[in-house]
Amino acid sequence: MFLAAVVLVAALLPAALGLLFAQRSLRAEEAGQLNRMADAALVQAEDVTRHLSSALGEIGRVSDEPCTASYLQELRRIVTAHRAVGDAGAIDHAGRWQCSSLLGAVALGALGGRSLPPPDWRGRDGVIAWFRLLHMPGGEQSFVLGRNGYYVAADPAAYVEGVKTRLNDGPAPASGLGVINTEASRVIATTPSADPSLLLALYRKPVQPGYFDAPYVVRRSGTMPIAVVVSAPREALPERLRSLPWGWLLGGLAAGVALAGWAAFFIVRHMSPRGQLSDAVRRHQFIVAYQPIVDLATRRCVGAEALVRWKHHDRIVRPDHFIPLAEHRGLIQAITDQVLDTVLLELAEFLKRYPEYYVSINLSAGDLTTPRFLGVLRAALARQKVRPEQIRIEATERGFLDAEAAKEVIGAFRDAGHPVYIDDFGTGYSSLSHLQNFHVDALKIDKSFVDTIGQDAASSSVASHIIDMAATLDVQVIAEGIEREEQASYLHARGAQFGQGWLFSPPLTAAEFIRYVGKMRKG
Ligand code: C2E
Ligand code: CA
Ligand code: CA
Numbered sequence: 001m002f003l004a005a006v007v008l009v010a011a012l013l014p015a016a017l018g019l020l021f022a023q024r025s026l027r028a029e030e031a032g033q034l035n036r037m038a039d040a041a042l043v044q045a046e047d048v049t050r051h052l053s054s055a056l057g058e059i060g061r062v063s064d065e066p067c068t069a070s071y072l073q074e075l076r077r078i079v080t081a082h083r084a085v086g087d088a089g090a091i092d093h094a095g096r097w098q099c100s101s102l103l104g105a106v107a108l109g110a111l112g113g114r115s116l117p118p119p120d121w122r123g124r125d126g127v128i129a130w131f132r133l134l135h136m137p138g139g140e141q142s143f144v145l146g147r148n149g150y151y152v153a154a155d156p157a158a159y160v161e162g163v164k165t166r167l168n169d170g171p172a173p174a175s176g177l178g179v180i181n182t183e184a185s186r187v188i189a190t191t192p193s194a195d196p197s198l199l200l201a202l203y204r205k206p207v208q209p210g211y212f213d214a215p216y217v218v219r220r221s222g223t224m225p226i227a228v229v230v231s232a233p234r235e236a237l238p239e240r241l242r243s244l245p246w247g248w249l250l251g252g253l254a255a256g257v258a259l260a261g262w263a264a265f266f267i268v269r270h271m272s273p274r275g276q277l278s279d280a281v282r283r284h285q286f287i288v289a290y291q292p293i294v295d296l297a298t299r300r301c302v303g304a305e306a307l308v309r310w311k312h313h314d315r316i317v318r319p320d321h322f323i324p325l326a327e328h329r330g331l332i333q334a335i336t337d338q339v340l341d342t343v344l345l346e347l348a349e350f351l352k353r354y355p356e357y358y359v360s361i362n363l364s365a366g367d368l369t370t371p372r373f374l375g376v377l378r379a380a381l382a383r384q385k386v387r388p389e390q391i392r393i394e395a396t397e398r399g400f401l402d403a404e405a406a407k408e409v410i411g412a413f414r415d416a417g418h419p420v421y422i423d424d425f426g427t428g429y430s431s432l433s434h435l436q437n438f439h440v441d442a443l444k445i446d447k448s449f450v451d452t453i454g455q456d457a458a459s460s461s462v463a464s465h466i467i468d469m470a471a472t473l474d475v476q477v478i479a480e481g482i483e484r485e486e487q488a489s490y491l492h493a494r495g496a497q498f499g500q501g502w503l504f505s506p507p508l509t510a511a512e513f514i515r516y517v518g519k520m521r522k523g
Contacts, residue, residue, distance in 0.1 A: 003267050011260035018252010025245045030215055034230050037177070038219040041163045041228040045179045045188075048158050049224050051082040052145050055152045056127065059088055066090040066149065067099035075101035084158040087136060090150045091116060100136075119146065121184040123225070131186040143188060156189035176231045178203075183225040199229040274329055276312070277322055281334045285311050288342045289507030290359065292516055293478060293500045296492040301520050303358035305394065305500065307507050308339050323364070332364045337376055343391075346510035348384040350517075357517065360392035360421060365399040368406045374413055388417030394444065395420060397428030403437065410438050421478065426466055435473060443470050445496070447481025454486050467494045 058078045064071040067090055075088045079101045089100030095116045099105040119128035126147045133141035133156060142153035159179045176194030178187055180203050187196040202216050215232030269275040280286065290304035310317040326332045343359050351357060367373045381388060393413050400406040410420050419441035422434065427446045435443075449463040463479065470477045479491045482501030491499060505516060 003271065006267065007260050007263050010263035011256040014255035014259055015249075015252045018249050018255065021252070022245045022248035025248055026243065027215070029245075030232055031217070034215065034217040034232055037163060038217040038228055038230045041160065041177050041179070041230060042219045042221060042226075044163055045159050045226050045228055046221055046224055048084040048154065049226060051084040052152050052154055053127065055079070055082045055085045055088060056145060056147055056150070059150045059152070060148065067105040072099060072101060072104055079152075082152075084154050085152045086142060086155050087153045088151065089153075091146065092149065116144070116146075116151075120186060121181060123183070129181065129184070131181065131184065131188060159189035160191050176229075178229045180227045180229060181225055182220060182227050188226070194231075199231065202231060203227060203229045273322075273325060277310075277325055277329065277331055280310055280312065281331050281338070284338055286335060286338050286342065287311050287316075288339055288346070288510070290347075290510060290513040291500055291507040292505045292513065293360075293498055294504045296479075296488060296496055296499045299504070301357070301504075301517050302498065303360065303392070304508075304513055305360045306339055306343050306362070308335065308362075327364050327366060330366070332366045333372065336361070336363060336367050336373055340373075340377060340380060340391075344380055344384050344386065347513075348386055350510075350514055351386045351390045352384070354517070355387055355390065358390045358392050358419075360394050362394045362396075362423065363399060364396075365401050365406075368395055368399040368409050369402050370405070371409055371412050374409070374416060377418070378416060389419060391418055392441075393418050393420045394423040396423040397425075397434060400434055400438075403434075407438055410440065414439065414441070426462060432469075435469070440475060442476040442478055442498075444500075445477060445479045445491075447501075450479050450481045450487055450491070450501070453490050454484075463491065463496075464494045467491070467496050471495055 055078050058081075059075065062071060062074045062078075064074060071090075079085050079088050087100050087102050090098040092098055095118070097114045097116065116134060117130065117132075120131045121129045123129070128146045130144045130146075134144050134153070136142045136144065136153050140155065143156040143159075144151050144153045146152070160177050163177060176191060176199055178190040178194055178196060178199035180186065180200065181188055185200070185204065187200055190196050190199060203218055217230045218227060219230075220227040267275075270279060287309050289307045289309055291307060292301045293303045293305060294301050308319050308323075310319075310322055323332070323335075326335055339361060343361065347359060351359070363373065377391060378388075381391065393410075395406070395410065413420050420438075421442040421444050422438075422440050423444045424446045425443040426449055428434075443466060445463050445466050449466070453463060467477050476498065477496040478498040478500060479487075479496045480500050482488050482491070482499045482503045484503060487501075488499055488503055508516060
């Protein structure tokens, strides 16, 4: 469950990051586009404003009497000189319209006598403006700027038109663009699709948005009381998905798959029992316990059996829990080598000093199909000057699967001077046939037959039969798992030479074993 969650997180995290980066990169691109658009819009708005006010200035310098033919002539010249200016004209002090460059002087009549409403804004230099668009005679809805009895009118579209097309950087989002008079906080012009009140609200928002946060940009002019607001549209999700940078997304997905694969591999490699066991082999996490073997006649120790343990996170794991896995996964040979190394590291001095003692080592099927371990053993003993008969071999019948190979390897161990014992004798089906095939030095009677001694069970006499058979074949007997005196004396009486079990001693550390032997020699 936990592992599945890890793999899932490993897969989804990079994909999610990819999505995040895809969105960020999309937003960054969007923000870049908005910024460029705002810059261009501000340039254009300042340009239009400059034209309108310089047209106003030029009209102010015309010396002719307002609405005379020469005055109108001058107005027409000024209007054509300034692209943004659509019309210009004169009004009287009450705002009544007098004449325009387009319609000329107007007599009181059809159009005459019309008044402009009071202006929306008065600037410091006497400039007045009408932000509500005025329906000027001869013109359309116009943005009108005036001063001292004259005015200029402009199509507000001049402020915003063409900004996007001039930018010319690919498919610009269908953004809203507005120009605002910052002193009056009034909208001067917007693109047709934009919502003026929304743009004004964005402009009034006190906090300038962060680069990525909101899809809009406000730019204020440094020299004029105007600002532009550019907002990106809130596109529908499918629209945004289509424009997502797929590189980031696919990259994230690919990284996710790779990471998940790696996580799965890591988990199998390091967290599965198999992975942990191979780690243990690599890190030499095995220790060895020594269980004394005693002569049943004298009760003196003659040697010990080396029993491997796995020291795993301060826990001691018994061999029954990992030897089968190690055999199955091809790790057993490395473990056998480490057991031998440990035995020699801990007991080589002892064995050299007391050549009558021995240590027996358990081998598995993997060790019995090739003479590999014999080579390792031979080289190690030559280095340590320990006699071959001091290292003995215990082989279970499970190790005789390939009977021909086992026969050869067992023969080679014996030829090299290592006595060989058949372990767990009697628990396999073919114990007898093995005995006829192989020459061995001793049988170890399995604990299960020792357990039943003194009970009325049918198997209670098996131990005695095995001892008889061993005598016939002229091999020695070691009885395992002796826990009670009754068992020891029975086995001795039936002719078993050696015994091993808690009655004598549990498995010991090397130091404990050396002390145990020392005590026995004195006593
Ligand atoms: P085994 O070779 O039959 O070893 C005897 C087992 O019986 C040991 O268990 C020992 O601790 C236990 N034992 C000894 N005396 C008594 C007793 O009086 N009462 C009881 N209840 N138990 C007793 P251990 O150490 O857990 O080993 C279990 C098996 O693991 C061994 O059985 C052996 O087949 C295998 N093994 C141990 N060390 C190695 C090794 O280095 N290599 C290989 N391939 N197998 C090993
Ligand atoms: Ca054994
Ligand atoms: Ca056994």
